[in-house]
Amino acid sequence: MGNREKLLAGAARCLREKGYDRTTVRDIASAAGVSMAAIGYHFGSREALLNQALFAMLDEWGDAMGRALVPVDDPGGDPVRHFAQLWRSLIEQFATHPDLWLATVELFMQAQRQPELRPQLADGVRQGSRGMAAILESVPEGEVPPGSVRTLGAVQLALMSGVMIQCLSDPENAPTAEEVLDGLRALSKLAG
Structure with a gap:
C-alpha cells in the first residue's frame, strides 16, 4: 500500500x-x-x-447497505413485510455504525462551509434516491421511473435521515421500525 x-x-x-x-x-x-x-x-x-476519504467511506457503505436492503428473493412475497424488514435493517445500521452516520451529517455541514463539495454531495443524494427507489420498486436502478426517484426515493431518503438523526441524538426514544410503519400509515390517512 x-x-x-x-x-x-x-x-x-x-x-x-x-x-x-x-x-x-x-x-x-x-x-x-x-x-x-x-x-x-x-x-x-x-x-x-x-x-x-469521507466520500470513499460513504460510497463503500452505500454499496454494502444497498446489498443489505435488497429484499431476499421471495417471489410473491409480502411487500409490507419487505418494507418492514428494510426499516429494521436501517435502524440496526444506525445503531451498529453510528460513526458512518455521523460522518454523513458532518459532510452536509462541511458542504455549507465548502461550496465546492455541494455538486458531489448533490450527486450522492440523487444516487441515493435512485438506489432507494430501485429497492422499493424492486427493479434495477436503470429501470426506475423518473417520478419514483423524486417521490418514492427522495421521500424515503428524507424519512431515513430524520429517523437517523433521532437514533443518533436520542436512541432510547427513537422510533422502531414498527413505529415508523405505524406513523406512515397514520400520515397516509391524513394525506388522503
Missing part, C-alpha cells in the same frame, strides 16, 4: 474516531504512518484528503 492509500485509510479511521473538525494533519499522518508533508503532496490539503 502506497502513501496515498495509507493516508486515505488513516483519514477514514480518524473520521470515525474523531470526526471531521477534530481531526488534525498530525492525527492523519500518525494513523497512516507517514509524514505530514505527504498530505500536501498527495492531496493538497487536510480538507481535500478528509473529503475524499
